[in-house]
Amino acid sequence: MDHKIRKQERKVSDSEAIEILQQGEFGVLSMCTTEKEGYGIPLNYVLHDNAIYFHGAKEGFKLDTLQMNNKVSFCVVGKTRILPDKFSTIYESTIAFGSISEIEGSEKQAALELFLEKYSNDFIPKGKKYINKLYDEVLILKLSIENLTGKARMQ
Incomplete structure (x- = not known):
């Protein structure tokens, strides 16, 4: 599905959307439950090779929902600033759309190491020990990006 941005003047390039x-x-x-209700959950993530990776527990409502429908969207809001006198906001955001799946093996290991580099870069040796200790307890999900949109208001 192609998701068009209504205000084309706010559309950012693909490279700017990736940078966000x-x-x-x-x-x-964001996903859709079996009851056709929207469900959104905040997550940290890493981006690599046109995919977004998430980590989490091996059970729970999120996974139950994804097993029924693996089509999702993922929204990131970058820099923002309220403009009270203009009744508006300076912002940048991007939304990735695609299918999500569980990964294993070397791809799982690589994704976990990407999390270390992004969120704990000063603690890589300690982080690798942590990964080895909890490797079997963590689930890694991969969102294969099928469509990406980004928009911004800069003034």
Whole structure:
């Protein structure tokens, strides 16, 4: 599905949308429950090779929901500033759309190491021990990006 941006003058380039993803720390993963209700959950993530990786527990509502429908969106909001006198906001955001799946093996290991580099870069040796200790207890999900949109208001 192609998701068009209504205000085309606010659309950012693909490379700018990717940059917003790369610089972000958290985003909201949105999905649809079996009851056709929207469900969004804030997550930290890493971006690599046109995919977004998430980590978490091996059970729970999120996984139950994804097993029924693996089509999702993931929204990251970058820099923002309220403009009270203009009744507006300076912002940048991007939304990735795609399918999500569980990964294992060397791809799982690589994703975990990407989390270390992004969130704990000063503690790599200690982090690798932590990964080895909890490797079997953590689940890694991969969002394969099928469509990416980004927009911004800069003034």
